[in-house]
Amino acid sequence: MARSDRLYKRCYNDTLDLLNSGQSFRSVSDLANRLDVSRNTARRVIEALQDHEIIRPDGTNWHLIQSPSAQDYFAADAILTTDESIEAAFMEKVLAGRFDKNHRFSETALAKEFGVSNSAVREFLLRMSRFEFIKKEPQKSWILEGFSKKYAEDLHEVRSMFELRAIEKLILLPDDHRFWPMLHRMHTEHLKFVEQYKTNFNDFPALDSRFHRLLNDAADNRFFSSFQDAITLIFHYHFRWNKSDEKERNLVAAKEHLRIIEALLLKREDEALEALKVHLSSAKATLNASVNRSANTFE
Amino acid sequence: MARSDRLYKRCYNDTLDLLNSGQSFRSVSDLANRLDVSRNTARRVIEALQDHEIIRPDGTNWHLIQSPSAQDYFAADAILTTDESIEAAFMEKVLAGRFDKNHRFSETALAKEFGVSNSAVREFLLRMSRFEFIKKEPQKSWILEGFSKKYAEDLHEVRSMFELRAIEKLILLPDDHRFWPMLHRMHTEHLKFVEQYKTNFNDFPALDSRFHRLLNDAADNRFFSSFQDAITLIFHYHFRWNKSDEKERNLVAAKEHLRIIEALLLKREDEALEALKVHLSSAKATLNASVNRSANTFE
DNA sequence: TTCAAGTCTTTTATCGATTAAAGACATGAA
DNA sequence: TTCATGTCTTTAATCGATAAAAGACTTGAA
Structure with missing residues (x-):
């Protein structure tokens, strides 16, 4: 076996979703653009869908012959890259x-x-x-080396340094910088989340990660952004693993984010720094709690 | 071709050096310990040296039959791991x-x-x-992405944050911590270097790297230490590439180190921080100068 | 006990091969 | 022009095989 065709399979599924949501595509090139893949891959998808009599060309667009059912899709585990599946298996093994x-x-x-x-x-x-x-x-x-207490501390120390510095840099950004409208949108999203957290609390990890990424990216230092990858990974798996107090924890964290965002928008540096410190230490507490639960938590 | 036997060859050379410097070894196990390799590898070396009639057992020790000449050694490029030779070739290509x-x-x-x-x-x-x-x-x-000016700035920013924090942590270490005697030795080495810099100025990059590594390691955060790897690599190749003002530059840097070390030994935090800032900005200037020289220095 | 040696097993370092996907080029229609 | 298509070439993802080195086990001597 050589290289797998998981990308093709993922695109196949994505195309079904696309059509099912009422959208369509005009040409091979158009589909390739939408899926952000090469035309070869897009063509393969279209040909397969035609062969399976799931779609048909209709004037300038392609259309579903009928709404796809679950068995028209490739299975979820068939569309993971090797790397993604190794990551999932490995992290699960570590945390367990x-x-x-x-x-x-x-x-x-x-x-x-x-x-x-x-x-x-x-x-x-x-x-x-x-x-x-x-x-x-x-x-x-x-x-x-595992997710020891020490690991959590080291991570927290660096994270705090980077994010506090990020705040200092952000405050100095000119009013017409693209960061500010992005922060505004982030503000709106958080308000919406807080309002609906009872049903949508699962969305928080992604929101959390996007918020911190926004801060780090705007601080414009590639090492900050790269470190954020580590944070995202670690928290992603720990959140999955440790679901205790999930709802409340997420609500508290979202409110902490709001304090930071609002202080930033008003350009109150000290207040923003203070709010960030509070948030980071509660994030640390969360991670610590999860670390203590995980069985590979040796000293 | 599968795995190469470069380790064996390197050990072969190292063993010749060992014997040539008047030292000896008692047994296969002893040699394996000294070279920090497995007994299998050590045995292979000893057998080969015997076959080539370069050494002979002499009571409880092995001895050279006669001083080895240059052609008894494996060539320098035969003892690099694949990875080391790729690194050298790649970095040279980048810098050129x-x-x-x-x-x-x-x-x-x-x-x-x-x-x-x-x-x-x-x-x-x-x-x-x-x-x-x-x-x-x-x-x-x-x-x-290359060694742009921006890269040098990002690197400098993180480096400064880590090392300044390191100083703050080091000052707090108890008097009987193993860091202090290590710092003392570092002090002595620097004094010696400054005295003899006219002939030994080539030793500075290694000394520089060890000094910064000492600070970062003692600060006891794995991310600091890991970042130091990046610094070491970058400076190593830039030093190699840009030899202008080498002697003077190294002397100045060594004296800057001494100011930091002395302030630390006296536990004068502010003075140490100040001295470190001075040193880091001259390191940044050096790197910038080199970056400007390198042809892959696009924006 | 401790250390040394020999033998056997496991694991890493390194390679080359194979197929999916990207990218480049040429051509033709709107 | 601009886009879409088909064909061809290059490159990345992924695999399995092989030899070097590490490590485990066993035995024997000081």
């Missing part, structure tokens, strides 16, 4: 504590366990190692 | 500006150019990408 006590693990063993090749695992681990919770020395096996 | 104007490049092309496999290049690039000067999106080719 299914690693040896000595925290050493081998590429080969993981590859076998996850049903992928050696190289795929290796490359995943290399990419992952920038988050500093796994590491290896040449010629030796990997070590899981 | 031998990339296309659009800054895109392909794994395959590099692999061909460097005479190594696709995967080796790929893994190198993945590892490198945490330094944030190359990057890629899935399904697309790599982009060299």
Whole structure:
């Protein structure tokens, strides 16, 4: 087996969704643009959909012959890239504590366990190692340093430094900078979330991540943005893993965000910094609580 | 061809050096310990050296039959790991500006150019990408963001934040912490360097890197230490590339280090912070000068 | 006990091959 | 012009195989 055609499958599903939502596309090129893939891939999708008699050309547009049912779609796990599925499997294994006590693990063993090749695992681990919770020395096996308390502290320290600095830089941005309208939209979204949190509380992690990313990106330092990737990953999996007090926690955090946003919009630096500190320490508390739950939380 | 035996060759050379410097080893295990490799590798070295009639057992120790000459050693480029040689070739290519104007490049092309496999290049690039000067999106080719002025600024900003924070943390370390004797030794080494800088100015980059690493490691945050890897790499290659004013520059920097060290030893926090700021901005100026020289220095 | 050696097993480093997807080029219609 | 298409070439994602090095087990000597 060589390279998988998961992208094609994902596009196939996305195209069904597109058509099902009442939209359409004019040409192969048009679909390729919409899906942000090459024309070859788009063409393959269209041909397959025609072959399966799911769509048909209709004047200048393509249309569904009838609404697609669940079995017209590729299965959810068929559209993950190898890397995505390794990530999910690995993080689940970490959080569930299914690693040896000595925290050493081998590429080969993981590859076998996850049903992928050696190289795929290796490359995943290399990419992952920038988050500093796994590491290896040449010629030796990997070590899981795990989500220890210390890890949470290190993460928090750097995160605080970066985000506090970000606030200081943001306050100085000129009034016509594109950051301000984006922050406004963020404000609106948060208000909406707070209003509807009882039903939509699941949306918070994504909102949270977008909010912090906005701050970091606007601070215009690539290392800040890159660090935000680590934060997003860690919190993503911890949120998934630890659902306790989820609703309340999310509401509190959203309100903390609002305080920061409002202080920023009024350009009250001290108030914004203060609000951010409060928020960061509650985020730290959340992470700590989750770390303590996870079985691979050794010292 | 599969895995190369460069480690063995390096050990072979190192063992010759060891014996040539008058030291010896008692057993396979002993040699393995000294070289920090497995016994299998150490055994292979000893057997080869015996076969080549370069050493012979002598009671409880091994001895050289006669002082080894240059041709008894493996060539310098035979003892680099694939990864090290890719790194050297890649960085040289970046600094010499031998990339296309659009800054895109392909794994395959590099692999061909460097005479190594696709995967080796790929893994190198993945590892490198945490330094944030190359990057890629899935399904697309790599982009060299290069050592722009902006890169130098981003690097400087984070570096300053980390090291200033490090100083604040170091001042608080108890008197019996192992950091203090290490700092004392560092002090002595710097005094010695300043005294002999006219002949030994080449030693400075290594000393510089060890000094900053000491600060970052003692601050006890893995992200600080990891960032220091980036700094070391960047400065290493820029120093190599830009030799102008080398002697004077190194002397000035060493004296700046001394001011920091002395202030730390006296636990004068403000003075240490001040001295560090001075040093960091001269380091930034050095890097900037070098960046301007390098041909891949686009905006 | 501790250390050393030999043997066997596991794991990493490295390669080359294969297929999906992107990208480049040429051509033709609005 | 501009866009859409088809064809061809290059490149990335992914795999499995192989040899070097590490590590585990066993035995024997000081």
